[in-house]
Amino acid sequence: MTRRLDRYSMMIVSKYFNDIGDFVNLVMVNRKFTEIPEMFHYNPIPLTRKTAKHFPNVETLHIYKNSDLYMKDYYQYYVHIEMSVLQYMEMFKTRRMICPRVFFSYTNKHDILSFKHATVLKVVPNNVEIPASFDCSNIIKFDARCFYHNTQLSSITLSTNLVEIPDCCFMLCIRLKAIDLKNVCVLGQNCFADCDSLSAITFTTRLRKTAKSAFNLVTSIQNVTAPNVKCVDFIVTASSSKAFSGIQHKTVTTRKDVANGFGLDFISDEICSYAFNYKRGISGMNIASTVTSIETNAFENSDLTRLDLSFVQFFGEQQNMTRITAITTNDNIQINNLYDYKTLKNISCYKTNTIHGKAACWMKEMIDKAVLDVDEYYLSKEDFEMWKGVIPHNFNKLKAISPFVNFQKFNIEEIVIPEGITRIGVQTITSCTCLTKLVLPKGDAIKLSIFTHPHIREISLSPNAVHYFSKCHALRSVTFLDANIVNRKLFYHCDMLSNIVFTDPPTDSTFNGNIDYTVYNILNKSFKFEGDVTLYWHNSNFLDENRVFTVPEAVTILGDVLLVDSNVNVVVMGQNVKKIYNSAFVNCYNLKVIKNMKRSIEIQKGAFEKVAKNFHIEYID
Structure with missing residues (x-):
């Protein structure tokens, strides 16, 4: 059975309308609702002088936003927006006002009387x-x-x-x-x-x-x-926990509690960050079995020697654990910097045979002796020094190399990163000035970003492991471990490069997509290229003694910031160029003319920004 709303029910519904248009639509739907606006003694929507006539019986004008008008001839005004005490007091002199949100701010000077009229304190x-x-x-x-x-x-x-x-x-x-x-x-x-x-x-x-x-x-x-009150959700410090007896709560030990004399064995639920920072006299203590969470650096630089984590559910990373000789871990916690525990002599696990974390390679003998396993090994600075700069191969579960190893110290000329390594500090490689050859494992887990090295001559890696090579002035040979080299810049100012090899070349010897001109120039006699050829940088061979820059005929696209050379006078365009990117010839202050230009070439805005004042283009069509 269909039921229809009467006027009073519809009036209640209309309290939630957004604007006058909703009321107009209501009346157009059913004429019996024509009188609803007249039934209101306050305005349910913001009013203007034009729309106020539709609500003739309003006594209290509600102000909903700052742009609403304080129109005359209303009994009182109800203000929904926040206003200052001074504004409220000033308006109260001429109007009857109700404002639940009158704020007081000390940025202005107020007397105590004005403060008492406030309801919001800034x-x-x-x-x-x-x-x-x-x-x-x-x-x-x-x-x-x-x-x-x-x-x-x-x-x-x-x-x-x-x-x-x-x-x-x-x-x-x-x-x-x-x-x-x-x-x-x-x-x-x-x-x-x-x-x-x-x-x-x-x-x-x-x-x-x-x-x-x-x-x-x-x-x-x-x-x-x-x-x-049976329980509270907030944490309670060890020093205050006695006051909450009878109320269920979580107790934490903080640095202030430790200063108040609370020890490592106090029955709490959590040990907070820096609680025992630099604390002495706890070397023989055990952690209370009630502790389930130990936050980051809770024991930093303390003299703690034993760490029994049998019942701990969370263990934050701890730095400078210089005295620890024994650890008991469990299946729930991860010790991601176990390799930093340089004084460790004994390790055990509670109800598990696996250590979750990263152990230094020198710890392997200790872990094997305890008949335990570990998630992964980490080549620490100490390991590197012990092996005199040699990275071990066939070391099971070795996945990372410390960013603090120093290849330069051992005059390493050739670095071969074993398969399985996924993390190494790039700075450790680029800072080794002796380096002439680098071999990375297949894949892109190790990212070189923009790789710059003035002395490296040979490198082997997957293309996705590098953003591009920049200013590798001695680089002569690159071995790519896969053929994913299209649609990207690969080389910038690598003038000596003459050899590119693929361990897994495309089956049909064809590359489909945009190709870096440097790659094209070396491989065009051995491979086919279907797609555009982009020139990303200017080789010194492209400039003659008269500072004329000639674009190679194979090039179809000129990349951005291609040529930043204030001495170039003339650019001779190649016959196959189709597009010139933004800022391709930026800051070529003496560039006067572009020759052999076709009108069909797409030139992006700013391609010839900041060139000579008399710059012009000579078209051939």
């Missing part, structure tokens, strides 16, 4: 003097970081209508002693972080959303009033 700069006991009972919203790092505030009275403490609101308020949150339902990130004097807190039973870090690094809490 950021209070920490150099502004405020009362130590601050009455904010009229404020229903604080801005994020409102009292950030305010060292004057010791107590504050909150409004019963305040439901949220935003991010970092009272962070670093080191003198704040107590806070009554009996009406607050939401706590933002770090809202009370580092409040070193905060000792008493009252919570609401309606606490529904709290950031994990709400009371981060707060170690002074002694009294918590939280009727009927």
Whole structure:
């Protein structure tokens, strides 16, 4: 059975219309709804002088956005947008105003009376003097970081209508002693972080959303009033955990707790970053079995010698573990820098035979002795020194080489990276001035980006492993491990290159696609090319003694930034050129003429930017 809306029901629906057009459409659909706009005593949509006549019985004019007009002859105005206290007080002199969001800002000077008319408090700069006991009972919203790092505030009275403490609101308020949150339902990130004097807190039973870090690094809490609160989502420091007895919570050990005397064996759930940083006197201690998470650098530069991680679920990367001699790991954690544990003598696993992480090659004997396996091996700086610059081949699971190995120290002239290696610091290769030959494994796991080396003569790699070769002035021979060389620049200012070899050439000896002219010039007698030939750089052979640049006949496209030479006077265009890219001849300040140009050639904007003032083109058609 079909039911139709009566006028009053449709009036309720029309409260959610967007503009006057929706009301016009409503009336056009059914004439019985013609009187609906007249039924409103407030405007459900923004009004203009033209549309106001459709709502003749409006008593309260609602202002929805800054561009709305404050039209005369209305009983009162309800403002939905935020306005300053000064603006509100000024307008209140001539109008009856209701504005739930009147903000007070210390960027302007206000007297205490104007503050009491505010409902929103903007950021209070920490150099502004405020009362130590601050009455904010009229404020229903604080801005994020409102009292950030305010060292004057010791107590504050909150409004019963305040439901949220935003991010970092009272962070670093080191003198704040107590806070009554009996009406607050939401706590933002770090809202009370580092409040070193905060000792008493009252919570609401309606606490529904709290950031994990709400009371981060707060170690002074002694009294918590939280009727009927069974658990909280935010972390509680070890120093404050006693005050939360009877309330389920997650306890963490922080650097402040350690300074307060809490040790490694304290029963907590997590050890935070830098908690035991540079800590001495813990060498013989064991981690409490309740700890399931150890954050990054929790033990950096400490004198810890044993690391029992049997029950830990997360273990962050630890730097400078210079005293560790024994580790027990498990199946849940990953130690990605195990190779940095240079003093390690014993390793074991809890309920598993596999170490998840990256071990140094010198650790293999120790791991094999314990009848364990490891995810991968890493050639550390110590391994490299031990083997005097030789990279071992057939070393099972060796996948990475440290970026700190020094090929130059051992005068390495030839570097052959074994198959299976997927990571190596490119800087370690390019900084070796002795290097003349480089062989990379097949594939593009190792990326050379734009490879520059003034002395290298021979290189073997997959084309996708390099963005392109730039200014390899001694490079004579390249072996490509696959034939994926089309539609890309490969060589830039590699004038000595004369030999290109493929281990897996195309079956029909044909390359389909755009080809770098350098490649074409070397291979055109041995292979076929179907596609454009792009000249990406100018070989010195293309310039004669009169500074005339002649484009080779095989070239069909001139690439961008092809020629940046202020001495070039003339460019003679090749007969097969079809396109000249943007900035191809940029900054050729003395370039006066382009000869043999065809009108059909596509010239991109800026191709001849910043050339000679008398520059011109001579067309042959």
